[in-house]
Amino acid sequence: xxxxxxxxxxxxxxxxxxxxxxxxxxxxxxxxxxxxxxxxxxxxxxxxxxxxxxxxxxxxxxxxxxxxxxxxxxxxxxxxxxxxxxxxxxxxxxxxxxxxxxxxxxxxxxxxxxxxxxxxxxxxxxxxxxxxxxxxxxxxxxxxxxxxxxxxxxxxxxxxxxxxxxxxxxx
Amino acid sequence: xxxxxxxxxxxxxxxxxxxxxxxxxxxxxxxxxxxxxxxxxxxxxxxxxxxxxxxxxxxxxxxxx
Numbered sequence: 148x149x150x151x152x153x154x155x156x157x158x159x160x161x162x163x164x165x166x167x168x169x170x171x172x173x174x175x176x177x178x179x180x181x182x183x184x185x186x187x188x189x190x191x192x193x194x195x196x197x198x199x200x201x202x203x204x205x206x207x208x209x210x211x212x213x214x215x216x217x218x219x220x221x222x223x224x225x226x227x228x229x230x231x232x233x234x235x236x237x238x239x240x241x242x243x244x245x246x247x248x249x250x251x252x253x254x255x256x257x258x259x260x261x262x263x264x265x266x267x268x269x270x271x272x273x274x275x276x277x278x279x280x281x282x283x284x285x286x287x288x289x290x291x292x293x294x295x296x297x298x299x300x301x302x303x304x305x306x307x308x309x310x311x312x313x314x315x316x317x318x
Numbered sequence: 319x320x321x322x323x324x325x326x327x328x329x330x331x332x333x334x335x336x337x338x339x340x341x342x343x344x345x346x347x348x349x350x351x352x353x354x355x356x357x358x359x360x361x362x363x364x365x366x367x368x369x370x371x372x373x374x375x376x377x378x379x380x381x382x383x
Binding site for chain 1: 326328329330331332333334335338371373374375376377378379380
């Protein structure tokens with residue numbers, strides 16, 4: 148146990164810069180044109196690359212409905228948005244990147260909200276399919292079942308009916 | 319409630335997995351207790367952290383009216 152800790156500390160001092168796995172998630176304001184999205188994402192990627200980071204995985208920004216309205220400052224006014232282009236990047240970079248990236252994202256007016264946190268290299272998204280209430284095949288058509296033909300019975304006499312009623316009531 | 323994470327062999331909980339996280343919050347948007355979710359302490363902490371990240375990023379509501 149003690150040996151392991153010693154080994155780790157010596158390793159980090161050799162490398163000098165300690166690299167960690169981070170993920171950045173961001174919402175780009177929905178008013179931005181779709182062709183300019185790449186420019187904003189490019190800015191984030193450039194910041195990571197400049198700090199000596201390498202990319203692991205990425206999710207392209209897609210228009211997502213927000214669970215609650217978020218306000219963004221546009222000049223002097225505050226504008227409320229109910230949707231945003233949500234994207235994310237997973238990368239490995241020296242520890243100084245986290246603070247740098249956060250500051251850069253906060254300063255960017257086209258970023259509605261962002262988050263930077265430590266994660267693991269493996270794919271973290273669950274490969275589980277959310278349980279559906281029931282599965283119905285699209286091709287299935289509901290066929291109407293043939294109606295049961297009404298039973299044609301012989302006319303019941305009054306006497307028989309009375310007798311049957313009597314039996315029921317005595318029971 | 320059976321442990322959903324162990325059953326489906328889910329090792330990491332991602333804040334982007336909204337459908338998965340929704341199974342651990344009640345209709346008001348609050349995180350269910352450990353007794354309701356049936357998760358281990360470690361898993362419960364991971365779910366709590368993921369739900370809080372998802373809320374901050376507007377993927378899950380803080381409160382549901």
